[in-house]
Amino acid sequence: MADTPATIYLKDYTPPNCLVDQVTLDISIHAGFARVAARLAMRRNPVSAGGPLKLDGEDLQLESLSLDGQPLTASAWRLEGETLVIDEVPDAFVLETVVRIDPDQNTQLSGLYRSKDGYFTQCEAQGFRRITYYPDRPDVMAKFVCTLHADKASFPVLLANGNPVAQGDEDNGRHWATWEDPFAKPAYLFACVAAKLDMVEDYYVTTSGRRVRCAVYVEPGKLDQCDHAMAAIKKSMKWDEDVFGLEMDLDHYMIVAVGDFNMGAMENKGLNIFNTKYVLARPDTATDTDYQNIDRVVAHEYFHNWTGNRVTCRDWFQLSLKEGLTVFRDQQFGMDMHSAGVTRIQEVRGLRAAQFPEDAGPMAHPIRPASYAEINNFYTATVYEKGAEVIRMIHTLIGKQAFRRGMDLYFQRHDGQAVTCEDFISAMQDASGKDLAQFQRWYNQAGTPKLVVRSQFDAAARRYTLEVTQQFPATPYEERMTKDGLPQARGPYHLPIVIGLLDGEGRELPLRLEGETSPVGTQRVLELREAQQRFVFEDVATEPVPSLLRGFSAPVLLDYPYSTAQLTHLMAYDTDAVNRWEAGQRLATGILLEGVAAIQAGKTTNDWIPQDYITALARLLGSAFVEGGDPALVAEALNPPSENVLAEQMEVVDPDAIHGARMTLLRTLARELREAFLAAYLELASDEPYSPEGEQAGRRALRNACLSYLAQLDEAGAQALVVGHFEQAGNMTDTFAALASLASLDIPARHVALDSFYSKWRDEALVVDKWLQVQALSRLPGTTADVRALMTHPAFDIRNPNKVYALVRAFCAANPKHFHGADGEGYRLAADVILQLDPMNPQVASRIARCFDRWRKFDPARQALARQQLERIRAASSLSADVAEVVGKALE
Ligand code: PHE
Ligand code: ZN
Numbered sequence: 001m002a003d004t005p006a007t008i009y010l011k012d013y014t015p016p017n018c019l020v021d022q023v024t025l026d027i028s029i030h031a032g033f034a035r036v037a038a039r040l041a042m043r044r045n046p047v048s049a050g051g052p053l054k055l056d057g058e059d060l061q062l063e064s065l066s067l068d069g070q071p072l073t074a075s076a077w078r079l080e081g082e083t084l085v086i087d088e089v090p091d092a093f094v095l096e097t098v099v100r101i102d103p104d105q106n107t108q109l110s111g112l113y114r115s116k117d118g119y120f121t122q123c124e125a126q127g128f129r130r131i132t133y134y135p136d137r138p139d140v141m142a143k144f145v146c147t148l149h150a151d152k153a154s155f156p157v158l159l160a161n162g163n164p165v166a167q168g169d170e171d172n173g174r175h176w177a178t179w180e181d182p183f184a185k186p187a188y189l190f191a192c193v194a195a196k197l198d199m200v201e202d203y204y205v206t207t208s209g210r211r212v213r214c215a216v217y218v219e220p221g222k223l224d225q226c227d228h229a230m231a232a233i234k235k236s237m238k239w240d241e242d243v244f245g246l247e248m249d250l251d252h253y254m255i256v257a258v259g260d261f262n263m264g265a266m267e268n269k270g271l272n273i274f275n276t277k278y279v280l281a282r283p284d285t286a287t288d289t290d291y292q293n294i295d296r297v298v299a300h301e302y303f304h305n306w307t308g309n310r311v312t313c314r315d316w317f318q319l320s321l322k323e324g325l326t327v328f329r330d331q332q333f334g335m336d337m338h339s340a341g342v343t344r345i346q347e348v349r350g351l352r353a354a355q356f357p358e359d360a361g362p363m364a365h366p367i368r369p370a371s372y373a374e375i376n377n378f379y380t381a382t383v384y385e386k387g388a389e390v391i392r393m394i395h396t397l398i399g400k401q402a403f404r405r406g407m408d409l410y411f412q413r414h415d416g417q418a419v420t421c422e423d424f425i426s427a428m429q430d431a432s433g434k435d436l437a438q439f440q441r442w443y444n445q446a447g448t449p450k451l452v453v454r455s456q457f458d459a460a461a462r463r464y465t466l467e468v469t470q471q472f473p474a475t476p477y478e479e480r481m482t483k484d485g486l487p488q489a490r491g492p493y494h495l496p497i498v499i500g501l502l503d504g505e506g507r508e509l510p511l512r513l514e515g516e517t518s519p520v521g522t523q524r525v526l527e528l529r530e531a532q533q534r535f536v537f538e539d540v541a542t543e544p545v546p547s548l549l550r551g552f553s554a555p556v557l558l559d560y561p562y563s564t565a566q567l568t569h570l571m572a573y574d575t576d577a578v579n580r581w582e583a584g585q586r587l588a589t590g591i592l593l594e595g596v597a598a599i600q601a602g603k604t605t606n607d608w609i610p611q612d613y614i615t616a617l618a619r620l621l622g623s624a625f626v627e628g629g630d631p632a633l634v635a636e637a638l639n640p641p642s643e644n645v646l647a648e649q650m651e652v653v654d655p656d657a658i659h660g661a662r663m664t665l666l667r668t669l670a671r672e673l674r675e676a677f678l679a680a681y682l683e684l685a686s687d688e689p690y691s692p693e694g695e696q697a698g699r700r701a702l703r704n705a706c707l708s709y710l711a712q713l714d715e716a717g718a719q720a721l722v723v724g725h726f727e728q729a730g731n732m733t734d735t736f737a738a739l740a741s742l743a744s745l746d747i748p749a750r751h752v753a754l755d756s757f758y759s760k761w762r763d764e765a766l767v768v769d770k771w772l773q774v775q776a777l778s779r780l781p782g783t784t785a786d787v788r789a790l791m792t793h794p795a796f797d798i799r800n801p802n803k804v805y806a807l808v809r810a811f812c813a814a815n816p817k818h819f820h821g822a823d824g825e826g827y828r829l830a831a832d833v834i835l836q837l838d839p840m841n842p843q844v845a846s847r848i849a850r851c852f853d854r855w856r857k858f859d860p861a862r863q864a865l866a867r868q869q870l871e872r873i874r875a876a877s878s879l880s881a882d883v884a885e886v887v888g889k890a891l892e
Contacts, residue, residue: 004888005373005881010317011486016135017048018089020142023187025132027112028149029103029119029194034112035063036099038132040142043092053095055084056129056136059111061100068093084133097133106130107799107840115260117219118155118195120273124266125316125375128187138186138313139418147178150194157199157217160192161185161269163251181269183249184416186312191268193256198223202230204237206247212237217256218279225280228291228692229255232298239299239333244407246306255279255298259765262801262843263379265297267304274301277766277802283690285767287733288700291692295337300330311411314418316375320367320443321421323379324387328395331388338694341577342632348552348578349636351389352645355381355555356448360648361853362889364446364475368421370486373885376843382446389555390442394428396496396525396553397439402432438494438529446477449493450557451528457543464501464540466548469532470556476892497526498553501537501544506573512538523550523576545569550576562586568616571637577630581637584620587613588640588665593649595661600654606668614672621676624702625683632698635705640665643816653857659817663712663779670712677706681721690731697733704737711741723749736770743774758795768795769806776811783818784825787811791833798837801844808833812851819851820858824865827852831869834883835876842880849873849886867891 022041027034044050060082065072067089077086086095106113111130112121121127129136146160152175158167162181169175179192197217204212214233216226233253240246250270257279265274278297281290307329308322334343358364358381365378367387372378395403406428414423421443429436450471457464470492481488500523501509510519514536526535545566549558562570562583570583594608617638624634643662647653670677684703688696707725710718722745726738735757742753754771761767772795776787790796790807797803812819812830819826830851837845855866873879874887 005884007371007373007484008375009484009486010315010368010370013315013317015048016045016137016140017051018042018053018135019045020135020140023134023142023144025144025146026149027131027146027192029151029155032102032104034101034103034119036101036132038097038099038134040095040097040134041092042089042095044089053086053089054080054135055086055095055133056126057082057084057099057133058126058130059101059106060130060133062133063098063100064096065098066096069096099132101131108843109260109262109801109841110843112192113260115195115258117197117258118157118193119150120193120195120256120258120260121191121268122262122266122273123190123268124188125319126188128190131190134187136187137315138188139315141184141186141312141416141418143181143184144190145178145180146190146192147176148192148194149174149176155194155196157197158192158194159217159254159256159271161190161271183269183309185269185309186418189267189269189309189312191266191271191273193217193271193273195256196220197256200226200230202234204234204248204253206237207241208247210248210251212248212250213252215252215254216279217254219257219259219276222257222280225282225285228281228286228294229274229279229298232295233302235295235337236299236302236333239336240303240306240329243332243336244306244329244404246411248305249310253302255301259802260800262841265301267301267308269305269309272301274298275802277769280766281692283692283731284735285732285761285764286692287736288692288697290732291697292334292338296330296334299333300326303329303333306411310416311414312418314420316378317368317370317372318420319375319378320383320387320390321419321424323384324367324389324391325424327384327388328391331392339630339632339698341581341630342636342698344551344578345581345633345636347385348582349642349645351381351385351552351555352648353642355385356557357644357648357854358382359386359446359448359475362476362856362892363850363853363886364477366442366444366446366477368443369477370444370481370488371484373888374846374881376882377846377885386555393442393496393554394425394436394439396498397494397527398428398432398434402434403428406431436494438491441491441493444488445472445490445493447472447475448555448557449495450559451497451549451554453546453548453558453560455546455560457540459543462538462540464537464544466499466526466535466537466546467532468497468526468528468535470528470530476889480889480892492529492531493554494527494529495554495556497528497548498550499524499526500547500550500574500576501540502547502569502573503544504542506569508575509537509540509544514538525553547574547576547579549579551578552582564590564610564612568612571616571620577633581633584616584637585641587616589646589649592640592646592658592661592665595664596646596650596654596657599657599660599664606664609665609668614669617669618673618676621673621680621706624680630698631684631702632694635698635701638702638705638709642814644814647816647854647857650857652859653820653854654859655816655820656822659779666709667712670709674710674713677709681706681710700733704734707737708741711745719745719747719749723753726753732767732770736774739770740774740777743777744779746780762795765800765802769802772796772803772807773810776807777815779815779817783811783815784821784829787818788829798833799840801841804833804837804844804848808848809851812848820862822861824862824868827866827869831873834873838876838880838883839878842882845880846882846886849883849890852887852890855890 024039026037103112104114110127148158158177160179165178165180167177199217201215255272257276259276261275307325409431410427452469454467508522512519567583567587574580624631711722729735742750834845
């Protein structure tokens with residue numbers, strides 16, 4: 001059995017004992033190896049307690065080591081594990097090392113590694129130590145100069161952070177280039193590239209007149225897929241100036257796309273490295289969603305230049321300092337660029353699909369965890385998405401202007417520093433005057449709080465009272481911390497509840513709170529601080545319908561006993577788009593849970609679907625076509641909660657009954673509203689030239705939603721419509737929508753479509769990923785076996801993260817019916833992949849292992865099957881810390 005990985009604690013943080021002022025790197029790439037010479041100008045840190053110099057290293061072969069020009073004798077240094085330790089160093093010194101590394105064998109994709117067209121780096125969080133010996137921690141910030149050498153014909157492009165300062169040719173057909181980054185940075189932001197790439201460039205002139213060269217580098221032949229990413233760079237630069245007054249600070253801003261990448265993208269200073277998935281797009285290869293994701297990821301990485309790079313994290317426990325804030329910023333950008341309502345709805349959907357289950361499972365952690373075994377396991381929905389929600393709550397509590405002042409103050413105080421979450425909160429507190437001490441609980445407590453809201457209407461006194469109780473039960477995280485001797489006190493959260501009240505006609509009431517002399521608007525931010533708190537509204541003539549938590553103002557579960565009539569009312573009249581959508585989701589959830597109970601009771605009828613709901617959806621569909629209608633919002637509203645989100649609502653999850661109920665609902669709606677769906681489908685047809693932008697994409701989303709309903713009809717005519725849609729599609733959005741429907745239909749056209757799609761796109765890796773994904777998500781029986789078979793198809797490659805995510809993670813995370821199949825084959829497949837992948841790429845293996853998180857929520861038979869696979873994984877010899885932590889916590 002694998003050793004339990006060692007735990008690292010936030011409380012043990014100590015400042016580095018040595019600092020690095022200047023790093024001079026010389027990286028020489030050869031077939032089969034690379035040699036890295038590093039010259040570190042270092043000095044003792046005046047604020048540290050002293051002690052030996054320790055340099056992190058991983059998979060390095062040390063060739064030489066000298067201090068101030070003198071080779072170090074054997075007794076002057078040692079390796080503790082892989083850490084290089086030198087007991088005696090002067091106050092200031094120059095340390096020089098030469099190491100040999102093997103990028104061709106680096107399947108982890110951390111450090112310097114080979115991908116198809118050349119060599120790339122990934123250093124966050126701890127990849128730099130796989131390139132050279134270094135104090136690899138974010139609070140050590142240094143200026144870097146990097147020289148690269150490689151074969152010129154094979155790797156004509158040589159890039160690193162900052163500005164190009166010199167280049168030239170050398171013997172044997174090789175060449176070199178030197179780059180210098182004027183900004184001190186932590187090692188995790190280092191990057192270099194030696195590859196054969198095509199490049200497109202453009203210029204952006206900042207407000208203060210800096211002419212920034214923006215460049216996108218891609219695999220040869222893909223320049224026709226770069227326009228959107230380039231436009232996104234310029235839009236992001238403009239937006240950050242307009243909204244936060246933040247300018248690009250370098251002369252070069254480069255994005256390099258690489259097909260082998262564990263994550264989405266990386267914000268290395270001036271040289272972002274991106275997964276191709278978030279760069280490449282052409283109307284016939286990328287969907288509207290892909291285009292939007294590119295906007296968001298490009299913006300996210302660009303925004304990191306200030307929130308992450310100029311001001312970075314003191315230690316990795318503070319990860320949400322840069323990630324939560326930067327996600328918040330890319331969300332705001334998304335809301336400004338696209339429909340604000342739809343953008344927010346998609347975020348809420350994502351939070352419920354990924355973060356809430358995480359917070360309810362064995363890996364639950366606060367946005368700033370107090371301990372971890374493997375930092376790579378903490379690039380989570382909690383640190384990112386809940387982290388962004390926490391920033392958003394500050395924004396809501398103090399208001400937009402104070403938030404901007406807080407950002408200004410944060411940069412004024414901390415530019416060029418490595419800081420903590422408290423530093424950020426202090427800036428916000430000082431700029432706004434709002435006491436945020438209690439608010440900090442969001443950084444320390446795990447779990448999704450629940451708000452139980454009850455209302456009371458006193459007609460005689462014309463008074464409406466909302467009583468709010470918060471629940472915040474402890475999670476396995478707190479139990480673990482207590483066991484470790486670090487008991488975590490829990491207490492009520494400080495959070496904003498944005499609300500409105502609607503009267504019987506759907507009008508918003510002016511809101512006067514108890515103690516106020518006159519109403520203040522029709523929407524209020526209520527501040528909750530206590531475990532139990534009341535809010536009293538005066539001058540309320542008739543009992544209103546409360547619109548609670550507008551815009552999803554806090555990441556909580558809301559318990560309010562809405563009646564069907566109230567929800568239908570909100571669906572029709574709420575001025576808040578999120579709550580209109582939310583009302584529909586609540587209605588659907590209630591109905592679906594009844595359906596689940598009916599199926600569990602052996603019923604095969606659909607009489608649990610109320611006619612009123614069908615009527616409400618018909619009205620909703622119609623609303624897309626009236627003046628001011630928003631088809632994209634309607635498309636969101638037509639999509640009931642996913643099977644996974646429904647599962648979270650059940651005490652014991654029954655994946656078959658959930659699937660059965662949801663499918664019955666979709667089929668019933670398809671039958672009952674067939675004419676309306678068909679009419680909408682026809683009406684929304686367009687022959688405009690493709691653009692991924694707002695309105696057109698919104699109409700396509702609704703049209704494809706109608707198509708997917710119609711595909712549920714067990715009728716030749718409807719199936720022919722889907723096939724026709726596939727064959728006539730003029731863009732990937734439509735093609736993919738039809739293919740996704742066909743993948744779940746047991747008709748000959750399914751195979752024809754899948755085959756033609758593959759033969760057309762077999763050389764376009766990202767499109768092949770889509771082909772794998774639709775098959776992984778198929779509802780048809782036999783899907784688990786099909787996924788297993790696809791793992792041996794030439795289209796699949798277990799060493800490529802995108803392929804694993806498209807086929808295996810899609811199956812495990814988004815096809816619950818089959819992943820949780822009663823025969824245990826889904827679990828076995830996942831375990832097989834994890835065990836095969838772990839020695840090659842532990843980060844990706846660990847992400848697949850997370851799919852077991854919720855195993856204890858299932859029935860005893862499924863639990864036994866899942867446990868068997870988890871134990872089988874745990875028993876493997878030499879498991880990575882990544883997988884060991886996830887599996888260990890799951891079994892805890
Ligand atoms: N810091 C990157 C981002 O959020 C994500 C990332 C983490 C990429 C670790 C690679 C490795 O933008
Ligand atoms: Zn980020």
